[in-house]
Amino acid sequence: MVFKNIICPVCGGSCDDVQVDLDTKNRTIDVQNACKMGNAKFQEVVSSHRILKPTIRENGKVKDVSWEEALEMSADILVNAKRPMFFLGSETSCEAQEVGLHIAEYLGAPADSNATICHGPTVMGIQESGMVGATAGQAKNRADMIVYWGVNALESMPRHMSKYGVFPRGYWTKRGRFDRTMVTADPRVTPTAVASDLHLQLNPSTDYELLSAMFTILNGKEPHPSVEEITGIPISVMKQTVEMMKEANFVAIYVGLGVSSSYGKHRNIEIALNFVKEMNNYTKCNIGALRGHCNVAGFNQLASYLYGYPFGLDFMKGYPRYNPGETTCVDLLREKDVDAAFIMSADLVNHIPADCAKYLADIPMICLDIAPCPSTTAADVVLPGVIDAMECDGTFYRLDNVPVYFEPFTDSPFPETKSNEDTLKQLFAKVKAKKEA
């Protein structure tokens, strides 16, 4: 059966035009319009390696158990821990994340999400400077200059250039690519850089210096000559870039982890945001983050709405606290500041530094996921995940913080649960029962 306008649950692009032909009899799925990553994820609905049974690790051996046993053991781990950590990953709905946040609040635990190891510093930069933003549709229809700074859009969000950024024909950009100038700032010669009109191949971790020099030029001053050697970019090219931006009608800047993960972190973002504010004295200019994980923006929105902080929350004192570097998951694990972990819809062991991953593997860990991965290998309890936007409905937030409601085209393969939200609600009930017994 063919289903149209399915939302893709892979990256922050949340493409809403995916067409799926699901043959339940032969267990095949044909996917149209999705990128390589999207297509791979849709194949998970019929894949042979899908996690279909809960497991627990007992005396070093992994064994299948019933849902009831797995949930009981999960609740035991969380209730008996002095300081359990919740990592509410982004490849699931806001509705599931909300239940996870409520469990963390109930237990007085820290709660974090992929933002912390992704665009967390970007969010911190926004807190410092404020942000001149726009929806992806605004950029599509108006932007005649696109800047990808520290991001390889073609490989991290493959359809961004074709759907929102560079190639689509917009209302005021009717000739698509021909109406747009494209600039990339990246130390590597990425496919995105190759596709650009201008590639600023700056030295690694010199984003702050380059942005600062361009800010100086924008203010009509001459930057210090040493900036050429530091950044690897001639001042004449910086001037040319600033001039191109000033002459454009609408500049859309997209930043990636090249800015927020390099030396300087949130300060890189802060100066980029200030540069954008200043640029608005000359032309329309906005900035946005290319969010790599599906609903990573959703956690920021949800946590901010519910508790006032976008990530790295800690409920230990009975009220939410936020102190990146102390209450964020990598720091909690590096400092061995938690004694159990609940990981949902994210392969945390794969994505954090070795010291943190090793400690995470040492402590009791519950992992909710759909396929075997380093986190499920190291977990003490594995709960099978339901695939959002394919097997259950819910809400994602797109890269530009636009909420997108998604509906499934098939059912959850588990009679015990309808969605990850449902699984977490069952877990919460058990946690409450044990805690209040």
Added chain:
Amino acid sequence: MEALLNTGSTIDEGRLAKGGNKYSDDYTKECAVCWMCAEDYTALGCPGKVSVTSRDGKHTVAVYPKVTEAMRSGQVFIPRSIWANVVVEPDTFSTGSPRYKGSPVTVEPTNEEVLSAEDIVLKLYMGGE
């Protein structure tokens, strides 16, 4: 050789990770790879495998070298994966985000075996369990 480590997405890393194939040979071939320029590769003696060691010397991971014009001398790139994160520095500069880009590392020729993602978890993180 001292170098600055950059990590990030590649399209096939994304395809294999999102498709739940992190324990496949294809994933190891795509991600257990250290990109470098020809000049640096030649300076290392054109090895079949290289070890990448973190600045504090605590962590080392063996990967395959890949020569590419995408890199400049003194810079190496490993696709975002468990191999890269073995040597990524855990300090977050009070932001929560480790130093995925710009960690200083040492790259040397090696005869060590290139471990699969599962073996890294079992041998390095779980103590050979």
